[in-house]
Amino acid sequence: MKPLLKCTCCAEHYPLQEIRQRCEACGEPLEVEKISRASIKRSDSLPQTVLERYADFFPFAQSDSRLSLGEGFTPLSDSPRLAVELGLGRLLLKNETLNPTWSFKDRGTSACLHHAAEIGCTRIGTVSTGNMAVSVAAYGARAGMDTFVLISDTIPEEKIAPIAIHNPHLIRVQGDYGELYFESLRVGSEMGIYFLNSDVPMRVEGSKTIAFEMCEQLAFQVPDYVVVPTSAGGNFRGIVKGFEEFLQCGLIDRMPRMVCAQAVGCAPIYNAWLHGDSQITRIQTPNTIAHAIENPFPPSGNQALRKIREYDGLCVAVTDDEILQAQRAMAGEGIFGQPAAAVPLAAIRRLSSDGVVSGDDVVVCVVTGSGLKYTAALREQPICTTHCTLAQLREALAGK
Numbered sequence: 054m055k056p057l058l059k060c061t062c063c064a065e066h067y068p069l070q071e072i073r074q075r076c077e078a079c080g081e082p083l084e085v086e087k088i089s090r091a092s093i094k095r096s097d098s099l100p101q102t103v104l105e106r107y108a109d110f111f112p113f114a115q116s117d118s119r120l121s122l123g124e125g126f127t128p129l130s131d132s133p134r135l136a137v138e139l140g141l142g143r144l145l146l147k148n149e150t151l152n153p154t155w156s157f158k159d160r161g162t163s164a165c166l167h168h169a170a171e172i173g174c175t176r177i178g179t180v181s182t183g184n185m186a187v188s189v190a191a192y193g194a195r196a197g198m199d200t201f202v203l204i205s206d207t208i209p210e211e212k213i214a215p216i217a218i219h220n221p222h223l224i225r226v227q228g229d230y231g232e233l234y235f236e237s238l239r240v241g242s243e244m245g246i247y248f249l250n251s252d253v254p255m256r257v258e259g260s261k262t263i264a265f266e267m268c269e270q271l272a273f274q275v276p277d278y279v280v281v282p283t284s285a286g287g288n289f290r291g292i293v294k295g296f297e298e299f300l301q302c303g304l305i306d307r308m309p310r311m312v313c314a315q316a317v318g319c320a321p322i323y324n325a326w327l328h329g330d331s332q333i334t335r336i337q338t339p340n341t342i343a344h345a346i347e348n349p350f351p352p353s354g355n356q357a358l359r360k361i362r363e364y365d366g367l368c369v370a371v372t373d374d375e376i377l378q379a380q381r382a383m384a385g386e387g388i389f390g391q392p393a394a395a396v397p398l399a400a401i402r403r404l405s406s407d408g409v410v411s412g413d414d415v416v417v418c419v420v421t422g423s424g425l426k427y428t429a430a431l432r433e434q435p436i437c438t439t440h441c442t443l444a445q446l447r448e449a450l451a452g453k
């Protein structure tokens with residue numbers, strides 16, 4: 054039996070064999086029906102792709118190496134010093150900076166391209182100016198697909214270059230960028246262009262593999278907390294769904310508590326959670342250094358809220374100073390994440406000082422993207438150097 058697309062909110066169902074990204078009845082996001090009987094395809098992991106290893110959990114007839122650049126299988130690094138400092142049992146960093154285009158977006162992009170190919174769609178697009186645009190442009194180029202990247206008219210040239218190098222059709226669109234998300238889905242499905250925007254069902258499917266890998270890396274012992282920096286909500290939903298499916302398949306025995314981490318300067322999900330609302334409210338003037346999580350009206354915000362409540366999760370919002378401090382702390386562990394990717398560590402520091410997390414908790418922070426993707430943020434970080442002449446070298450080294 055073919056799986057269906059289900060509305061995350063109402064009872065509506067849709068076939069999977071067409072381009073459909075949101076519910077026509079209620080406007081909420083759709084998701085692929087949950088898998089409840091499946092197993093991991095264990096094999097020599099070197100030539101295996103993520104979609105091959107977890108093939109049972111995806112509705113694809115087969116995986117195609119042209120639609121992969123080797124995404125996923127990222128390290129889960131223990132940070133014993135930070136764990137001690139924060140008073141945790143264990144702190145682990147899921148290092149998504151190691152993906153082919155340096156962010157977790159590659160997992161969802163590959164899953165979307167597999168779906169697009171299966172339904173006979175050769176044209177793809179996205180609405181983004183950051184990590185997602187780069188990911189879609191790179192994968193589209195590799196797959197030889199006609200690729201459209203819609204950017205806002207106001208984005209700086211320096212952000213365009215890393216997208217343009219892959220040579221997609223780059224279209225600057227004047228007008229409300231939030232509305233462009235919905236308009237591109239509408240126009241795309243009419244014109245046969247598969248728009249793989251931030252939280253479309255197959256992008257959520259791709260993010261499941263972050264949870265799958267975490268479970269395997271922890272020998273199927275579910276962590277107590279998983280902290281995810283959240284913007285549109287697609288990645289958060291995907292990680293939750295990954296744990297749900299492993300639970301349904303009997304591979305794990307409980308759900309972790311999910312922590313939705315946002316920046317104070319743009320915290321629509323946190324605000325709704327704090328006030329007990331079931332619907333998010335648009336942020337009027339978002340402003341944070343964590344640009345990758347600056348969506349003022351997250352299209353999966355309501356669904357993220359439903360999942361946080363369902364599994365006794367939490368929301369935390371942190372300031373730019375806390376984010377920059379966490380970015381330095383992670384760099385001290387050898388991992389250079391962009392500001393958005395440091396938000397989980399900042400959030401866990403907050404939960405630790407509030408006494409929410411404690412001495413035997415196992416916590417995973419999802420480090421979503423590389424610091425090299427956003428070097429402008431480094432201007433906010435202090436640089437310490439000392440100077441010496443060649444003749445003073447011995448002295449300078451001895452002084453340290």
Ligand SMILES: *Cc1c(COP(=O)(O)O)cnc(C)c1O
Nearest residue numbers: 184284285286287288345421422
């Ligand atoms: C896209 C992105 C996020 C947010 O993911 P959503 O699915 O939009 O919630 C967080 N961090 C980085 C680095 C990203 O690129």
Ligand SMILES: [Zn+2]
Nearest residue numbers: 060063076079
């Ligand atoms: Zn619906």
